[in-house]
Each structure stands twice: as C-alpha cells, then as structure tokens.
Amino acid sequence: MLFYDVLLQSIHLVVTWGTLLVSWMAIFVKPWKLSQKTRPLNLSSIYSDSKLLQKLPIHIGFLFLEDDLSCTDIATLIVWCMSLGISYISLYDRKGILKRNAFLETEIVRKQKELLGKDATRFNIFLHRHFFNREKLVVERNINQIDVQLLSEEDGRQSLVRTARQFSRAVAVKQYKISDISPSTIDTFLLDKSSFPDPDLVLRFGAVDSLLGFLPWQVRLTEILSLPTHHNIDYKSFLRLLQAFGDTKQRFGK
Secondary structure, three states, X not given: OHHHHHHHHHHHHHHHHHHHHHHHHHHHOOOOOOOOOOOOOOHHHHHHHHXXXXXXXXXXXXXXXXXXXXXXXXXXXXXXXXXXOOOEEXXXXXXXXXXXXXXXXXXXXXXXXXXXXXXXXXXXXXXXXXXXXXXXXXXXXXXXXXXXEEEOHHHOHXXXXXXXXXXXXXXXXXXXXXXXXXXXXXXXXXXXXXXXXXXXXXXXXXXXXXXXXXXXXXXOOOEEEEXXXXXXXXXXXXXXXXXXXXXXXXXXXX
C-alpha cells in the first residue's frame, strides 16, 4: 500500500511540474513584441509599454503559493501595475500573512518614490483588508486611484459558503424565492459586497498547480498564468505575462 501511495504522489508531482513547465514555456518562448531598447524604468516608459500591449486587465490578481513572502517584490508589482494603468489589484495568500503585515503599505510608498520619483504623488492607493463589510469604494473614481484588496482563505471559498447561507436565510424569511436565485443574482450580490469587478487575469506564483481557495466564483472566466516565484521578479518577465494575456483570445460558449 505504501508503494502505491508513493507512486501516486510521484506521478502527481511529475504531472504538476510538467503542466507548469509547459505554461512557462508558452509565455517565455513567444516572440518579444515590446521595445528591445534599454530604457530607464519610470512612469513614462512603463506607460509607453502599456500602449504596446493588445489589452490590459482591469483587475489583476496575484496568488502567492509560497510560504516566504517578499513585501518588497510585491510592492514593486503593485507600482508596476499602477504605472501601466491597472486600477484593481488583489493579493491572495492563504494564511492571511499580508493582511496582518503593516510593512507592505510602507514598502508600497517607498517603491512609489523609488520608481516614480516626483510622479509618485499622482497616485492614490487604497488598501482593503476585508472582502465583506468594507467601506464602499469611491463611486467617482479618479483615473489615478488604485484599489488593492488583501485576501486570504476566509475571503475565497469560505466567503462563498457565507453567501450561500445568507441566501438560505433570505429564502427562509421569504425575502427571496428559490427561483429568484441565479448566477446573475450571486454576481450582483458579490459585486455589491466587494465593489471589485471579477479578475481578468490571475498570476500564480509557486510550484503548486492549484488556486488554494482563491475567489472560486469570480474566476470562472479568468485567465490564469504561472511563474515559479515572485522573489526578484524582473520587469520584463512581468511584461511578458501581460503580453501573453493580451494575446489570449477567449471564446465563450453560447
């Protein structure tokens, strides 16, 4: 019995790494369509790169499957997104380490100043540490407003369980009929609670071929790309991921 357990685990490991390898090759073997020139990395150069991409995500999610999280590298990713014009960012780690880490906010401010210089003050970043019962986002959004939500396991699959319970109670007290509850009803409810649109793109960092409970309802139509680690990620690698996303053509069934 032990032999078969070890065999199955070995097969699972090989399949997982094979899937990730194919995913990474599909991204990094593609021809590089963006500028090859060596330029200083600043708001102007990053924004110019955004104009060369086929499309940008409105909402990007970063899924960290590694135990060791680097606030410095995560802050860098946020500033790059901000400079490219991405307005909504989700950061997910299963244990909620980022939610409890006040250092992240300090690092974001430091990286803004380091990478953007005097342009750093043009952006307003709002960190949201709760998925439910958060203050409403500003309705009249400024183009330089960036909303970042910090998510953990309780905001993923468990939030869907809480949503189901709320609908069950609503049916019990006759606020809803069972026939009233549909996928669009749930979409509207979750959007009202979080005020974030569904993510267009999720970047998964780590060697685990799983979402580990990340927003299961909201990622039905999300493009998911993977990298082995977020540590010391360089700008060109990040841009290649966005290029791969831009080149993706989604086909939806009728």
